[in-house]
Amino acid sequence: MRVVFERPRTLIKKPFTYCPGCHHGLAQRLIAEVIDELDIGAVTIGVGPIGCSVYIYEFLNVDFVVGGHGRAQAVATGIKRALPDRVVFSYQGDGDIGAIGTAEAIHVANRGELITSFFINNAVFGMTGGQMAPTTLLGQKTKTSPLGRDAKVHGFPLRLAEMLKVAEGSAYIARVALTQPHLIKQARECIKKAFLAQIEKKGFSLVEILSPCPTNWGMTPEDAVKWLEEKMIPYFQLGEIKVKEGDFNGAS
């Protein structure tokens, strides 16, 4: 009998502890699948953030380092500069990479740091209970924008991926969602391309993954998926945002 589906070797055998309907588990499984496919588990080092995303270190069977909130890309820089032949990735939420860690995000991209960042965008601060994030949509109600996000007061939802596109050092940037089978398939391809951009020393790579947060959005998992597709995707458009071909572009 031929095995057509199994648990990725890189995924530790224990149940995900994320809320029902959250896509963290799905995103982490896809990363694990790609690590298996590229056979890089032995040489990969993950860097965790602070926030719901941090739990990735409990589920992926690779070495992990976790520092402070927003600092994952600085920590990853330190690791990569020490060990240039390892594969180093960070896995961060929108508060971590888009608010408190914005300086790090811009500068790893600009330096062409040879790391890969996965950015889970669920439009709220999840772990602290649903406050406004930099990616919260206009009109979206959160615990700290109870009347809805108002551009005059709170500014606009941050399109970090597009911002990082203009950095000369970024080589591959994509935004994906995991709400449909074909989208999951595309996401897996993007994750693979992002790792390859690092391995082939093309420069910094980032995959933004839109994820529902039914708990903090106050929706059923089903409604949350619908809301993501109807509200988030039109603003945070899916697809490959930057694919830089050609010679080595990353920092050594």
Next chain:
Amino acid sequence: MEKILMKGNEALAEAAVRAGCRMYFGYPITPQTEISEYLSLRLPQVGGVFLQAETEVAAINMVYGASATGMRVMTSSSGPGISLKQEGLSALAIAELPCVVVNMVRGGPGVGNIQPAQSDYFQAVKGGGHGDYKVIVLAPSSVQELVDFTYRAFYLADKYCNPVIILGDGMLAQMMEPVIFAEPDFPPLPPKDWIIQGKGRGERKFIVCFALDPQKLEELNLKLQRKYRLMEEQETDFEVLGEDDAELLLVGFGTVGRILKTVVREGKKEGIKCALFRPITLFPFPYGQLKEEARRVGRVLVVEMNLGQMVEDVRLAVEGIVPVFFHGRTGGMIPKVEEILEKARQILRNEVYHESRF
């Protein structure tokens, strides 16, 4: 061995390379920028990495990542920059990651100015970050000690898996003195079996800066405290100087410790009998040894380039058994030998009745 005339910052940077430091992350700030400048050229020569970070915060977190891989790594800054690094220092302490952090102190608070000061005693010794953690703090008082203590700092960091701060000041950083670079000579250290390098064929490892279970965090904090007690037993260091019949014990660290040596010498000429107690490790602080000296001499004058920080630890050490007087200058003003002598004369003539602060 050959003596070389070197500026404090550059001597320290060269000592770091000789101590095996191969990675440096920093952000320019006066009066320590020559450390970065020197290492930007020197580290690549020995296969090392110099990276100028986008912020002080990023720099200390790059240190965190590099340290997790087992590399000897350093960052340096001055007052306001060290304030920004406190988040990272707290994380390095709980994650038990070794590193060396240099603080060439300038006047504070706020941006203050770029002149020499000792106003960062509290933020170095008491832990400017949050939580029950400690970092070893070494206080050099000459360019030669900048070299020797840099060697020692890397050794102690690895020995205890803990950050070590070298607390200098703008004076030490900027002045030139002849120095000797001896070979670093320390007992062998245990292998770093905790480092993160990718799991290879073995079990995976991880390093984090938290313990979400309260019982586990308490256990971890108590384990850290046992480590700090061990530092107190094994690493406490100080210098004592002066006659047995001294009537006044001068206490000062770093640059002030050096000025006080002149005070002891000059005082002797006019019959003012002083001894000097210079703490070399500010954490661990030599409480017991200082208490003994204070009891023996009878009166204590603490001199600092701040408005009274270490004096609090001196009073803790002395436990009220003898009076403790204080003389401080701030804002980049350096206490002069004559003004300290005048204070000493007043104390010995019983003209200072209060344990004055200034």
